[in-house]
Amino acid sequence: MPQEQPAFAYVNPDTGLQLPSALDNTEANVSGAPSATGSDLAPSARSAIVMDADSGTIIYEKNSHDKLPPASITKIMTMLLVMEAIQDGKLKLTDKVSTSEYAASMGGSQIFLEPGEQMTVDDMLKGIAMASGNDASVAMAEKIGGTEAEFVAMMNAKAAQLGLKDTSFANPNGLPAANHYTSAHDIAVMSRELLKHSQITKYTGQYQDYLRKDSEKPFWLVNTNKLVRFYTGADGLKTGYTSEAKYCLSATAKRDGMRLVAVVMGEPNTKTRNAEVSGMLDYSFAQYANYPILKKGDSMGTLTVEKGVQGKLPITAQHNYSILMKKGAAAKDIRHEIVWDGPVKAPVKLGDRVGKLIVYQGDKVIKEFPLEMPVSVERAGWWKLFKRSTGSLFS
Numbered sequence: 001m002p003q004e005q006p007a008f009a010y011v012n013p014d015t016g017l018q019l020p021s022a023l024d025n026t027e028a029n030v031s032g033a034p035s036a037t038g039s040d041l042a043p044s045a046r047s048a049i050v051m052d053a054d055s056g057t058i059i060y061e062k063n064s065h066d067k068l069p070p071a072s073i074t075k076i077m078t079m080l081l082v083m084e085a086i087q088d089g090k091l092k093l094t095d096k097v098s099t100s101e102y103a104a105s106m107g108g109s110q111i112f113l114e115p116g117e118q119m120t121v122d123d124m125l126k127g128i129a130m131a132s133g134n135d136a137s138v139a140m141a142e143k144i145g146g147t148e149a150e151f152v153a154m155m156n157a158k159a160a161q162l163g164l165k166d167t168s169f170a171n172p173n174g175l176p177a178a179n180h181y182t183s184a185h186d187i188a189v190m191s192r193e194l195l196k197h198s199q200i201t202k203y204t205g206q207y208q209d210y211l212r213k214d215s216e217k218p219f220w221l222v223n224t225n226k227l228v229r230f231y232t233g234a235d236g237l238k239t240g241y242t243s244e245a246k247y248c249l250s251a252t253a254k255r256d257g258m259r260l261v262a263v264v265m266g267e268p269n270t271k272t273r274n275a276e277v278s279g280m281l282d283y284s285f286a287q288y289a290n291y292p293i294l295k296k297g298d299s300m301g302t303l304t305v306e307k308g309v310q311g312k313l314p315i316t317a318q319h320n321y322s323i324l325m326k327k328g329a330a331a332k333d334i335r336h337e338i339v340w341d342g343p344v345k346a347p348v349k350l351g352d353r354v355g356k357l358i359v360y361q362g363d364k365v366i367k368e369f370p371l372e373m374p375v376s377v378e379r380a381g382w383w384k385l386f387k388r389s390t391g392s393l394f395s
Contacts, residue, residue: 041060041062042279042280044272045265045267046063046267047063047184047265048263049061049185049187049261050284051262052261052322052324053195054320055321055322058188060283066265069180069181069245070180070181071242071248072239073187073238073239074169074173075128075132076237076238077155077190078141079125079194080190080194081144082128084197084351091144095143096118097121097124099135099139100139100142104117104135109131109133110131110134111135111136111219121143126203126221127211127221129206130203130221130223131221134175137173140172141172151172152169162189168180174240176242184264187250187263188250195252196318198296198319200237204225204228205235206223206228207222207229209221226274227251227274231251234253237261247269247270248273249263249267250262264277286327287326288324288327290325291323291325291331291334292321293323294317294336295317295320295321296319297317298316299316300315300316304344306344307379309346309379316374318372331361334361335360337360338357339355339356340354340355341354341355341356346379347377349376350373353370355371356369356370
């Protein structure tokens, strides 16, 4: 397989700002000029990438679109669908999940679920995030999709929605299977999407905990990602290993308000994997900083939803919006505007694109962020619409 040269983000030397063209998706493809050192940050990895989580800007990449077996970092997509089901009100952390005989039969990493055993969604997430439970992953897949096959179809549909072109899933846990592959690039995008659910780091960032704590057989969980204990700011996300995939990791860390995602695939051992990811993060934190545009919770105006149960919907930022810039550089003439797609007509679903946030430097567009519905809005009934059209007459 031919080897790509490692690529580094291009930064305008005058302003220090990242200068990709306007974006039509979730990231900047900025394989521009090499860094000052021109070094390979992950020499032992088959594939690697570092991405700024807020902006989606790629800081460094190496063979990032190679299609490779992902092992247990598959579970990033599994956890994403769990978190989306919770956000959409289809699932609660207190809901009980029953273990089928099939789910209990999974080999490899597991939390030793018994057929018929019930655990809460909260505990299942601990088992997936910390212990990489293959059995817990299948149990959650069956809870959400009805069957594992239906859940896998949901995984692939979500990958398509995210624009992931290097990915095909065959199961929710990453055990070796035909037609099951992804890339470092696609894992970084999935990881960035998962991190929009800030609650997930409660699970991925914890180093140890217990399941069945008050039972006769308590199960001690120790996070398979040792960086959450030994790397400052690390709080996730997922490790993986099979003899085919070798050692894989999608790691995230946050320092001084800047969150990064670093992915390596095909590392020879855990020591090298952790060292190279740490080096990728060190380089990125040392060289770059975020220029904030909006913070989570900031008002973004009011969206009109024609014929919706809610006719006017106040919109707030669901996560931080920022652009990447070289550390120490002065940002000049940065401004932004919000443009809503129109008209937005009910019914509209959570996650549907409804507008964009455009960031300018002077008159030049340097970044576009898609804006999505934070909730679903159903179509209003005729009586509600009639009362709305007649104002206060029937109030």
